[in-house]
Amino acid sequence: MKDYQFFEFEDFLEDADFQRWIYRPTAQDTLLWNQWLASHPEKAAVVEQTRQHLLDIKGSVPVLSEDYISQKVAQIVEQAKVANDTPIKPLPVIRRFTTIWYYAAASVVLLLGLFWIYQIRLSASVRSEAPIYAQLTENATYPLLEVANTSKLPKKITLADGSTVVLYKNSRISYPEKFGGTSREVYLTGQAFFQVQKNPNKPFLVYANELVTKVLGTSFFVKAYEQDKDVQVVVRTGKVSVFAKTDKQAPQLQSSPDLGALILTPNQQAILKRTDKQLVRSLVALPVRIDLPQKLTTSFVFKQTPIAEVFAALERAYGVDIVFDETTMAHCTLTARLDDESLFKKLDWICAGTESSYEAVDGKIIITSKGCV
Known part of the structure; x- marks a missing residue:
């Protein structure tokens, strides 16, 4: 895996490997990126921002080609470089589009144009104040x-x-x-x-x-x-x-x-x-393991494990408080292997197996459950 330590928004946006992870993720790619984010939590925000922009580019049109996506990425980066100095110019429309392609491209162009106009106005507004x-x-x-x-x-x-x-x-x-x-x-x-x-x-x-x-x-x-x-x-x-x-x-x-x-x-x-x-x-958007690096490969393997022990393991690994009713969930157990998943994916599996639900509130995880038979 290349060194992404110094990458910023535009760098991630243009990176082919990052695009592949967003559009065509494999288990190996997801594992590598989760491990990298665990070592670089300060990059979680910019990674999530770039991910959202790439998904916006693709939108709801599943047949967009890689060349088309690459072109739109290049246009975003170019506009990002000149947005504060020059007026926004309309993005060129590629000829020989079918009607569907034309409207898809027009929607993306409109979205990007509105986004950059908003950013310029916001920057100008804040800059007008005394530093x-x-x-x-x-x-x-x-x-x-x-x-x-x-x-x-x-x-x-x-x-x-x-x-x-x-x-x-x-x-x-x-x-x-x-x-x-x-x-x-x-x-x-x-x-x-x-x-x-x-x-x-x-x-x-x-x-x-x-x-x-x-x-x-x-x-x-x-x-x-x-x-x-x-x-x-x-x-x-x-x-x-x-x-x-x-x-x-x-x-x-x-x-x-x-x-x-x-x-x-x-x-x-x-x-x-x-x-x-x-x-x-x-x-944070992507909670990372806080236990010692040598323990990062520790398996989350549970076999009829009481749910209180499962939640305790997650709390130790991620440092996040998990609040649940121990009496209601006293008979809940879990049998699952949750090694490579993110914290929120682990919680999805746990709640699915115990007919529970969760939400993040004020930096904590709140579990709601009717109990297990």
Whole structure:
């Protein structure tokens, strides 16, 4: 499998192997991609975004050829490169189409045109506001160093306390040469992956747009570009606290040595809607295994296993709370092999075998069941 670590939206969109996985997935491809995403959880959002775009291109017309899909992908990428600088031009219509092909292509062209018009208007609207990153760094009470990444490759930065930051393209981060006082504060615009050295006595705070992320020692991903309508935090290991700067308790939360506020654990994310300052906690789109790498090949093989033990195994592997009525499901057992499936696919099989259902609520899995005979 090639190195996708530095791929972004346009790169995934053009990649033939990625397209094959989306349009013609094999068990081997799915296993490889699940393993890769388990090692790169910070890429889950962009992978899901690209997947949705490729599915939109294909739409409901099952006979679209690979050449046609490739052409539309190329047009999307080209428009993405010039969208902020030049007006959107109509996409050319391929001649010699049948009537069905013509209308299918016209629908795709219309969809893409509307999407990019929306993106340009959204970017222009957000850019008209004063840059929050500049305000934050100007108001800092101590001198800051700044690192900017204008290249395509991520840039690794080591801070004074030994914490590391992987800074992605078109991103900037400001931080003090040495951390003084009672906290460790950095300022981000763009996206970065943090691995923070543990220090319970000196919390680590990341200011990104209107969101503050507070940790004592963990690894997490922050995406907060000035032009984005949302700010996203995804937790890989440990616990993270997030709160909006407009929160009335923000001053106390920033100065307190405890986490407080909205707590995130592995495979959970928080998204701050910048328009109404609404902060929402949820599970990530593709939860990954958090147990040790050498245990990733451990089989999920169950033979008349009590359902409580099945759910406990999932909780250990993914770090996700599974809430169910132990009394109601006391007689439920499972016989199945669930090695390669994703967490949600595992839950689909489990619920099918126990006549139950599940939903993700506030970063947890809630199981509803009438019980088993």
